[in-house]
Amino acid sequence: MPDRERHIxxxxxxxxxxxxxxxxxxGGRGSRLYELxxxxxxxxxxxxxxxxxxxxxxxxxxxxxxxxxxxxTQYKSHSLIRHLVRGWSHFKKxxxxxxxxxxxxxxxxxxxxxxxxxxxxxxxxxxxxEKPKYVMILSGDHIYRMDYRTMLLNHVENGADMSxxxxxxxxxEAAGAFGVMEVDENNRIIGFEEKPQQPAAIPxxxxxxxxxxxxxxxxxxxxxxxxxKDGKNRSSEHDFGKNIIPSIIENHNVYAFxxxxxxxxxxxxxxxxxxxxxxxxxxxxxxxPAPELNLYDPSxxxxxxQMQLPPAKFVFDDDDRRGTAVDxxxxxxxxxxxSQLRKTLLFSNVRVHSYSTIEETVILxxxxxxxxxxxxxxxxxxxCEIPQGTVIGFDREQDKANGFRITDKGVVLVTRGMLGQPxxxx
Numbered sequence: 485m486p487d488r489e490r491h492i493x494x495x496x497x498x499x500x501x502x503x504x505x506x507x508x509x510x511g512g513r514g515s516r517l518y519e520l521x522x523x524x525x526x527x528x529x530x531x532x533x534x535x536x537x538x539x540x541x542x543x544x545x546x547x548x549x550x551x552x553x554x555x556x557t558q559y560k561s562h563s564l565i566r567h568l569v570r571g572w573s574h575f576k577k578x579x580x581x582x583x584x585x586x587x588x589x590x591x592x593x594x595x596x597x598x599x600x601x602x603x604x605x606x607x608x609x610x611x612x613x614e615k616p617k618y619v620m621i622l623s624g625d626h627i628y629r630m631d632y633r634t635m636l637l638n639h640v641e642n643g644a645d646m647s648x649x650x651x652x653x654x655x656x657e658a659a660g661a662f663g664v665m666e667v668d669e670n671n672r673i674i675g676f677e678e679k680p681q682q683p684a685a686i687p688x689x690x691x692x693x694x695x696x697x698x699x700x701x702x703x704x705x706x707x708x709x710x711x712x713k714d715g716k717n718r719s720s721e722h723d724f725g726k727n728i729i730p731s732i733i734e735n736h737n738v739y740a741f742x743x744x745x746x747x748x749x750x751x752x753x754x755x756x757x758x759x760x761x762x763x764x765x766x767x768x769x770x771x772x773p774a775p776e777l778n779l780y781d782p783s784x785x786x787x788x789x790q791m792q793l794p795p796a797k798f799v800f801d802d803d804d805r806r807g808t809a810v811d812x813x814x815x816x817x818x819x820x821x822x823s824q825l826r827k828t829l830l831f832s833n834v835r836v837h838s839y840s841t842i843e844e845t846v847i848l849x850x851x852x853x854x855x856x857x858x859x860x861x862x863x864x865x866x867x868c869e870i871p872q873g874t875v876i877g878f879d880r881e882q883d884k885a886n887g888f889r890i891t892d893k894g895v896v897l898v899t900r901g902m903l904g905q906p907x908x909x910x
Contacts, residue, residue, distance in 0.1 A: 498705070500636050501549040502580070507607070508541050508651040509600055509800065510624030510890075511558030511588065518889055519899045520865060524910040525557070527624040528564035530848050531757065532770055532779060533813045533829055534787075538566055539788045540629070541622045547784050551581035552614060553622070556603050558588040563910035571789025586610060590887035601696075602722035607710040611704070618705050621724070623698030627766055627777065628743075628754040629784055635741045636701060637703040643707045646732065647740045648673065649699040650742045651751055652692045661756070661878060662695035663725040665740055678725035695753060697743060700724060708738070751886045753777050764863055764895045767829050767846045771813050776868045793817035793832055805838050823853075831866075845877075850909070865899040869910035 499696070514526025521529065527538040538555070545553050557564055565585055572583040579754065588596045604611075604621060611619060620632060630649075641648040650665060658664055664683040666675035675684065676696075683693040695846050710728060714720050720727045732738055745752045753776045757763040769775055779786055793816035798807035805822035812825045815832040822838030831849040832837040836842065840857040848866040853859070857870055860877035876883060877896050884890060889897040901907045 497637055497669070498549065500618070501551075501633060503617035504550050504551045504552070504620055504636060504701075505611060505614045505618075505682075505704075506545050506550050506622060506632075507586075507604060507611075508538070508545075508553050508622045508624045509556045509603060510538055510564060511561070511597055511603065512625050513559045514625065514758060517900065518760065518764065519861070519897060520760065520763070521560075521909055522899070522901070523560060524563045525559045525561055526758070528567060528910065529625075529757070529763070530563075530831055531627060531763075533815045533831055534790055535786060535788045536564075536626050537627065537757065537758065538564060538567070539571075539786060540627050541624055541841060542572060543784075544628075544630050544632060545622075546787060548630075550632055551575065552616070553583045553855070554586045554607065554610065555583065556586045556588075556597070556607065558603075561587065567689060567789055581885050584894050597756065597815065599721050599723035599726070601711060601714055601724050601728050603719075604707070605715050605722065608711065612708070616704050616788060617701045621700045625695065625758070626754060626756055628697075628752065629777065630699075630743060630752070631746065634746070635699075638741050639701045639739070641736055642671075642739045644701070645703055645736045646729075646738045647701040647741050648729065648738065649697040649743050650694050650740045650755055651697060652686060652689070653695045655683050655691060655693045657694050659694040661758075662693075663698075663729070664693045664695055665729075667694065667740045669845060671742070673733045673738045675727045675742050676725075678723070678730075678735055692713045696725065696729075705788070707844060750793075760863065760889070760891045760897055761893045761895055764846055764861075764891075768827065768844060771811055771827055771829055772843075773811075791817070791832065796820070800838065814844040858906065862896040862898060865897070867905075867910070868898055868900050868903060869905060870898070870903075 510527040512526045514521040529537050531537050558825050575581040660681055663678045665673050668674050686692045686694055720863050743752045755766045796814040796818040798820045800807050800822035807820040807822050811824040812828045813831045817833040818830050819837045823836045823840040825842050827844045828842050830847045833850045834847050835852045837854050837855045843860045843885045845859050845862045847864045850867045851864050852869045854872040856873045861876050883896050887902045
């Protein structure tokens with residue numbers, strides 16, 4: 485592309501993102517994560533050694549040039565709000581940029597948020613005050629990197645009233661889990677079912693379904709109109725997937741936006757870490773030599789809040805007491821004292837005392853693992869103190885007897901409550 489054309493496109497997209505207001509839906513409970521969301525909302529769950537899940541859609545917004553962002557909170561939101569205040573409150577409203585917290589506050593009814601559409605409807609006055617031309621609505625509980633400018637440009641070029649980001653997923657994964665759509669040759673949506681048990685297959689690809697990522701772009705006036713109508717409909721569940729999309733695809737321009745890797749054109753990296761197995765697997769993927777999700781790319785930095793901590797430390801070099809970590813990720817403030825880690829991910833301020841072995845385990849912040857422990861294929865929640873000599877992940881029946889949760893794939897979740905220790909670490 486000639487420089488002049490590239491400059492024109494750049495200016496055009498720059499105007500589009502300045503005319504866009506993003507809303508991140510971050511009130512979800514994440515019930516399939518069980519005790520991992522007992523004290524925190526799903527978007528506040530830790531991920532990747534130093535982040536929380538909410539950091540991914542927020543970083544996508546900032547890196548895409550979308551700097552007017554509202555975060556809608558509801559379920560057990562204290563740790564999420566604390567994280568947002570500490571890590572995302574440095575933007576300047578005077579410069580047209582902000583990340584604001586929009587807690588459920590019964591602005592238009594006496595109820596809390598009843599569904600995804602109602603959560604946006606309850607904040608129409610805040611959206612209206614910003615006077616955006618486009619409203620981007622994002623799920624706050626998925627792991628991915630996405631340049632939203634591409635989707636925004638596609639939305640405008642299609643003359644769409646609404647656009648839905650989507651990707652191909654195996655039918656057995658889509659069943660009961662995702663909204664599934666059918667599209668014509670121009671990617672206009674002609675059919676939509678919310679979490680069907682028997683999803684429609686993509687024509688020519690019988691093993692795949694076209695699933696919604698839960699990310700939408702609306703023309704603002706259109707959004708206001710449909711939400712006000714839906715708000716008056718007492719039979720509606722006030723949900724974008726269940727009610728809004730099926731009701732508008734016949735008479736309005738609603739388009740799918742296939743999410744692709746910009747370099748290869750293949751299906752892009754995207755993970756719904758909504759189950760314990762999915763959460764464990766996605767974290768384990770990060771410690772591969774060349775992970776599909778590259779957190780080390782300086783052109784797309786992942787923002788977060790982090791404490792000022794000393795470097796990780798590995799001590800003792802005796803034959804039977806050597807502090808090592810192989811194929812692992814270790815965050816700041818950790819001390820590995822005479823123990824061996826393999827394929828393990830440590831968040832900050834973890835202490836591993838001597839003569840322990842840990843494999844394929846995700847250890848959240850401020851955990852203490854005492855001497856002579858053996859841990860394999862586990863998730864250790866924040867603040868746990870693992871007693872000396874504890875064995876986790878080797879004997880399923882013993883793990884059950886200890887009160888630990890074991891997933892279908894054999895991953896063991898350990899929380900403070902299961903250890904008889906006071907909870908509340910979020």
